[in-house]
Amino acid sequence: MIPAQFDALMPIVIFMGLAILLFFGGHYLSVVLAPKKPSHLKSTPYECGELPVGSAWSMFNVRFYVVGLIFIIFDVESVLMFPVASIFRELNDMGQGGYALIIFLSFISVLIEGIAYCWKKGDLDWVKSFQHSHKKENK
Amino acid sequence: MNQTVVSYLSQYEFYDFLLALFRNNQGVLAFTLYLLLALIIVGMCATIGGLGTYAERKISADLQARIGPNRVGPYGLLQMLADGVKMMTKEDIMPFTADKKLFYLAPLLCLTGVFATLAVLPFSSGFIMADLNVGIFYLVAISSLVGLGVFLGGYASNSKWSMLGGMRGASQIISYEIPVTISILAIVLLAGGMGFGTIVGRQGGLPHEWFMFHNPFAFIAFFVYSVGALAETNRAPFDLPEAESELVSGYHTEYTGMRFGFFALAEYIEVFVVCGVAASLFLGGYNVPGIKLDILPMQAAQFVIFMTKTLVLYYVVIWIRWTLPRLRVDQLMSVCWKYLTPIAIFNLMGCAIWMVVFNGKSIAELVLGSH
Numbered sequence: 001m002i003p004a005q006f007d008a009l010m011p012i013v014i015f016m017g018l019a020i021l022l023f024f025g026g027h028y029l030s031v032v033l034a035p036k037k038p039s040h041l042k043s044t045p046y047e048c049g050e051l052p053v054g055s056a057w058s059m060f061n062v063r064f065y066v067v068g069l070i071f072i073i074f075d076v077e078s079v080l081m082f083p084v085a086s087i088f089r090e091l092n093d094m095g096q097g098g099y100a101l102i103i104f105l106s107f108i109s110v111l112i113e114g115i116a117y118c119w120k121k122g123d124l125d126w127v128k129s130f131q132h133s134h135k136k137e138n139k
Numbered sequence: 140m141n142q143t144v145v146s147y148l149s150q151y152e153f154y155d156f157l158l159a160l161f162r163n164n165q166g167v168l169a170f171t172l173y174l175l176l177a178l179i180i181v182g183m184c185a186t187i188g189g190l191g192t193y194a195e196r197k198i199s200a201d202l203q204a205r206i207g208p209n210r211v212g213p214y215g216l217l218q219m220l221a222d223g224v225k226m227m228t229k230e231d232i233m234p235f236t237a238d239k240k241l242f243y244l245a246p247l248l249c250l251t252g253v254f255a256t257l258a259v260l261p262f263s264s265g266f267i268m269a270d271l272n273v274g275i276f277y278l279v280a281i282s283s284l285v286g287l288g289v290f291l292g293g294y295a296s297n298s299k300w301s302m303l304g305g306m307r308g309a310s311q312i313i314s315y316e317i318p319v320t321i322s323i324l325a326i327v328l329l330a331g332g333m334g335f336g337t338i339v340g341r342q343g344g345l346p347h348e349w350f351m352f353h354n355p356f357a358f359i360a361f362f363v364y365s366v367g368a369l370a371e372t373n374r375a376p377f378d379l380p381e382a383e384s385e386l387v388s389g390y391h392t393e394y395t396g397m398r399f400g401f402f403a404l405a406e407y408i409e410v411f412v413v414c415g416v417a418a419s420l421f422l423g424g425y426n427v428p429g430i431k432l433d434i435l436p437m438q439a440a441q442f443v444i445f446m447t448k449t450l451v452l453y454y455v456v457i458w459i460r461w462t463l464p465r466l467r468v469d470q471l472m473s474v475c476w477k478y479l480t481p482i483a484i485f486n487l488m489g490c491a492i493w494m495v496v497f498n499g500k501s502i503a504e505l506v507l508g509s510h
């Protein structure tokens with residue numbers, strides 16, 4: 001059989017290499033073939049024909065940040081569940097199914113608690129900020 | 140542990156012949172075989188991506204009672220070549236305000252992320268470049284590079300449309316990764332392994348042996364996965380990062396010529412990969428109905444089966460695009476976090492309980508009483 005040094009990572013590296021090769025090859029072709037007549041007006045950012053006002057790198061709505069935070073929590077939890085899920089069948093065949101199930105479900109219940117908390121806090125609502133401040137004013 | 144296409148081929152006699160040809164240098168031979176097969180896969184997927192653009196236009200034309208592209212070649216089939224040549228001969232424009240390095244690298248990230256996923260796609264039981272024992276986990280992880288590429292493309296352009304598109308793209312792709320990952324977890328649970336060989340090997344060729352019909356929860360998980368995957372590949376009705384009617388063309392507004400072409404190519408190949416994953420996880424993958432033999436011609440039959448399932452799903456993706464209108468951003472987010480994620484978690488719990496209560500048997504096995 002195949003020795004360890006030709007392990008399964010080689011095709012991955014080859015595929016990434018092919019992507020890089022295709023990228024630079026395509027760039028080279030376009031440098032050779034494409035016309036090059038730069039002008040200042042041509043390389044302004046597109047703003048529907050108007051001259052752009054200010055930079056696009058400005059302050060951005062904080063809800064994108066909140067979504068990112070929620071994502072990280074859930075992503076890490078699902079990563080932690082992968083190993084358990086992959087040996088679950090084995091455990092079940094060994095007769096440890098009930099034990100594994102209880103542990104698995106209690107871990108998922110943490111996840112559910114997390115999503116319930118975010119939901120209650122209103123972090124899952126996209127247009128919440130206005131409504132929430134409105135309610136507080138009414139009180 | 141990790142099966143590869145070379146270790147599969149090494150059980151045949153012609154491998155020894157090739158080895159003699161390479162003066163018994165296994166490393167060089169393995170590298171050559173990998174490179175050759177990788178080139179074949181990349182060529183095939185690029186062709187499928189190109190034909191995808193053609194199919195997209197032709198199917199949309201059919202749905203809207205138009206003719207569609209019919210000038211270049213028979214039935215307009217060479218349209219993709221004409222598009223490719225046109226992209227190469229268009230001037231490359233970079234906004235003078237842009238972050239030049241990131242602007243240059245963003246399409247590469249998309250392309251690398253998509254190409255790297257091709258390494259674990261199971262075309263047949265032997266023709267899977269690297270059957271990693273963490274196959275599906277690796278695929279989910281590496282395809283996040285695409286989201287990074289989309290966001291960097293939007294950010295680096297320094298144009299307001301691109302920035303809005305990139306932000307939306309990033310938040311959408313990371314949000315929909317959660318239901319998709321949890322749906323995949325349910326299948327990993329049923330299969331008892333993360334490798335594609337294990338997952339597809341557990342299923343059979345006939346529909347009642349597929350994981351989609353294993354139990355009611357897996358059935359729902361298939362639809363959760365499909366919706367999430369559509370959103371992750373920025374396909375309509377979830378194409379908000381590039382919504383033409385509101386954001387010009389979103390994160391690739393400032394990209395012209397070849398660089399835009401790379402984004403488009405990456406997107407179309409990613410749709411193919413996502414369809415392939417759906418076919419292998421839920422629809423039985425490459426299993427040929429009724430026959431279980433380990434001979435070389437079987438590989439061709441398996442390949443045909445896999446491609447048929449994948450391309451049918453590809454057609455459905457295009458069909459959905461031209462049938463459903465686009466969502467609003469707030470609807471998009473509430474669909475993900477308030478519907479799909481709870482449903483996916485519920486499915487995962489359901490699958491775990493089913494595994495224990497029915498000892499891992501599918502509905503068909505319970506009804507028919509086999510095993």
